[in-house]
Amino acid sequence: MSDTPHGGFPRFTPAHPPADFGRLVEALRTIQDLAVSTDLPEEQLAAAADQAEKLAAAMAPYVVPEGASPAGRSLELPGRGSLLLMPWTIEKYGPDGVQSTGVFRRYHLGGNAAAHGGTLPLLFDDLFGLIQHGYGRPRSRTAFLHIDYRAVTPLDQQLRVSGHVTKVEGRKTFIEAVLTDLDGKVLAECNSLMVSLLPGQP
Numbered sequence: 001m002s003d004t005p006h007g008g009f010p011r012f013t014p015a016h017p018p019a020d021f022g023r024l025v026e027a028l029r030t031i032q033d034l035a036v037s038t039d040l041p042e043e044q045l046a047a048a049a050d051q052a053e054k055l056a057a058a059m060a061p062y063v064v065p066e067g068a069s070p071a072g073r074s075l076e077l078p079g080r081g082s083l084l085l086m087p088w089t090i091e092k093y094g095p096d097g098v099q100s101t102g103v104f105r106r107y108h109l110g111g112n113a114a115a116h117g118g119t120l121p122l123l124f125d126d127l128f129g130l131i132q133h134g135y136g137r138p139r140s141r142t143a144f145l146h147i148d149y150r151a152v153t154p155l156d157q158q159l160r161v162s163g164h165v166t167k168v169e170g171r172k173t174f175i176e177a178v179l180t181d182l183d184g185k186v187l188a189e190c191n192s193l194m195v196s197l198l199p200g201q202p
């Protein structure tokens, strides 16, 4: 692959998996919540570990290359069906920007009931990928991502993030976004530079 618009990136196509895929991903997220918030008695611990190992063994034969799993390509699902991404739902997508809503869950806990500071760059960075795509920019990579943490980000509360392209200069796309609660209280602001990839660039 060496065409200019995508650098060396594979071309991803949207996936429309059966509903059970969404159920699986959501159940796994709930297990992540529980794995970080429970203190299981020994017997339950052994049973849970057995079940987890059994599930992993059942899934292992079906590993496919990047871009072939529905994970990350299922646009109708929270977090596009990816366990890595924040399980948020896109409300608005287009050249004027992207907006999405969702919650930071128990498995995103940092300390004292707040979201881990490292989870916000993940939210913003993935949003910025969508923003530059919605604006019609070629495949790009994040060169920098600057975050101002303005207030503690709560868990289990519906929040909103929205952002847009502010400037384009050659290969460079500048983007800004803000994370708020539903009353409009600003929790974090972020600005970023994304640089479009040259032919064959990874």
Ligand SMILES: CC(C)(COP(=O)(O)OP(=O)(O)OC[C@H]1O[C@@H](n2cnc3c(N)ncnc32)[C@H](O)[C@@H]1OP(=O)(O)O)[C@@H](O)C(=O)NCCC(=O)NCCS
Residues within 6 Å of the ligand: 140, 141, 142, 143, 144, 170, 171, 172, 193, 195, 196, 197, 198, 201
């Ligand atoms: C971003 C990246 C592709 C840019 O490398 P490159 O293709 O060699 O591009 P250049 O270094 O020539 O930079 C292109 C332009 O962006 C600017 N730029 C690049 N990185 C920058 C940064 N961190 N801060 C400010 N400007 C930056 C350059 O100054 C240059 O501007 P100019 O055209 O006005 O002179 C490369 O550094 C890279 O791959 N970094 C890793 C990206 C990554 O892994 N991101 C996370 C996953 S998406």
Ligand SMILES: CCCCCCCCCCCC(=O)O
Residues within 6 Å of the ligand: 012, 013, 014, 015, 072, 073, 074, 125, 129, 142
């Ligand atoms: C149709 C689905 C589109 C999915 C695009 C996935 C792009 C992944 C880009 C990864 C960028 C990064 O590493 O930060």
